[in-house]
Amino acid sequence: MLTMPPGFGSARRKQLLDLPPLGVKGRTERAREALAARGADALVVTDLTNIDWCTGFTGSAGALVITTDTSVLVTDSRYRDQAPAQLDAAGSEAQVRIDSATFDTVAECLGGATKVALEADRIVWADQRRLSEALDAALIATTGLIAELRSVKDEAELVRMETAADIVDAALRDCRHQFVPGVSERDLALMLEDQMRAAGAEGPAYDTIVASGPNAALPHARAGARRFVEGDLVVVDAGAVVDRYRSDMTRTFVVGKPDDQTAEIHDIVTRAQAQGVAAVRPGLEAQEIDRVCREVIAEAGYGDAFVHGTGHGVGLDIHELPALRRGSTAILSPGQVITVEPGIYLTGFGGVRVEDMVVVTPHGCRSLTKYPKEPVCQ
């Protein structure tokens, strides 16, 4: 018997979305190849999301030790039942070892390894110092070893990310009549997040940004108490989480009729973004997409107002590899999911950002976010 107080709207919520199972088969082997390429004979994975990706374990503490022929997840007694069940469900080859003395246990699991890779950008200095004391091996600082593998998504991952993107598209469609004077940033953000949950998402992928009027000039503004007024630019940056995978999209709307400069900067950013997306294909350096977007904006005279990089990978984390910015020589590969999100920010006036999340395909890319980009949303 299901008793519900009125007004929760749970009846609208879809039951579990129909998703293919996630699996981790082959990932540990790929990690072994990557660590061998860096001259190491073992790897200690300390980033919890990397551990999740390698094994399916979603607990809040642990370390994964991968050697040339073993793989052991060390975690504490809280996960006595959960850890083996999750590894089994994901098809992980790792053994579970329940132990609270994590650093000494990691040392034991490393066996005779002599060159141990640590995730230098994921392990805190204090832990590196403790491991260094516990181990009789050389420590090799690696960065992005698992992150590079994670950047390429398989089908089950892509389904989750596209479902998350679809949910946000639909939420925005349901809220399209709210870009009118009097609605507050916070009202709109809550509506969008309510709609995401109602459609089966676990929640927003990050704090939904609704930045209106002068707040739109702050690239990382949140949703506050400000109410929309006629002529406002409203930047909406929203994503959803579906079975731990995230989506990311930005659209910028205008309340009422845009004035000339508003229309101009919206048009410039939309063109820059479209040209950036059109440039995406495998084999290109990631910084090339940034260059394409930046050139359009600079040629229009707003180069100084584009104050951030053009995009980033998305997946289990909202910011993953590759980074799309000046100096990023990462080569784009099929299966990578990246954002393309140029912007123009004018202090005191407002700002425009337009963002799609796209998957790199064998010959170009396909956008997972599909909401129209017109500034007037009625």
Place this chain on the structure above:
Amino acid sequence: MLTMPPGFGSARRKQLLDLPPLGVKGRTERAREALAARGADALVVTDLTNIDWCTGFTGSAGALVITTDTSVLVTDSRYRDQAPAQLDAAGSEAQVRIDSATFDTVAECLGGATKVALEADRIVWADQRRLSEALDAALIATTGLIAELRSVKDEAELVRMETAADIVDAALRDCRHQFVPGVSERDLALMLEDQMRAAGAEGPAYDTIVASGPNAALPHARAGARRFVEGDLVVVDAGAVVDRYRSDMTRTFVVGKPDDQTAEIHDIVTRAQAQGVAAVRPGLEAQEIDRVCREVIAEAGYGDAFVHGTGHGVGLDIHELPALRRGSTAILSPGQVITVEPGIYLTGFGGVRVEDMVVVTPHGCRSLTKYPKEPVCQ
């Protein structure tokens, strides 16, 4: 004009809660005293929540450099407008420096400092290596320097945490008739989170745990598709966020009538928790509270089934100092907010956890979470 689609329930949402302003005055000076006590003449704060606590800045990137006579927040151009505004509003003494070459800039800001403390448990190894190259100074690994200061809350912080706790108490009261067969864990978690938001919270303080039947034996289970059945134990671990500050509470309910063992373990945990709370007072070592709770459970014959520590500090983060577990010699101080949350977990059968969040007072403690602890909740 405010137009709302029906069913969002936004009308139920209170407008901004009436909260006293947060301020950071005096905090940098206290940090200087703490770093001098550790033999350093400068500190580089890299943990973003610590930076927030010191300055009021809530951006997603930056470093705070505190020397004996300066304090500089280095962050990038996305925060050109936001950073000075937030520091000014919080009454911070720090200067803002907008620069993307963070490590070199940090080196410049350190001036002639020769013994530079780094937050060893908050800075990743790769960043420590880069700073080490950029600096002509000795690096001192400190842990918990700012975290210890943060553990003692001021009045404005306590108001936020108690408001968050009150919101969860009320949400649970509104949902008390849902502990009946057929309601799913996920249904209940969504209802609670909806109610939190409706009452003005920014959202849940962490993924709400609703763990029923055998799932209740997993201390860190989430809320899944399982529906309650007669006789289930249901562990509900829920907190809210109010203006960035968090609350934390657990209650365990029974669906229908408890059998003998269910009633027994609920009673044991409730007694253990009450004795733990009764023991809290300034001057005690944190591990003493753990010992008190553990003793009650062990004497009842369930010592092996209490598989985690007894509690932790709460504040801007859900897990702060002090830790209440074996070996924790931290001395409890007035103004600290801690949880007391013993549990019993029986694989295949279920589990019980009861948790309050209390503030240490000059002579004992006061509970900020107030919901009744009876297992039958109708």
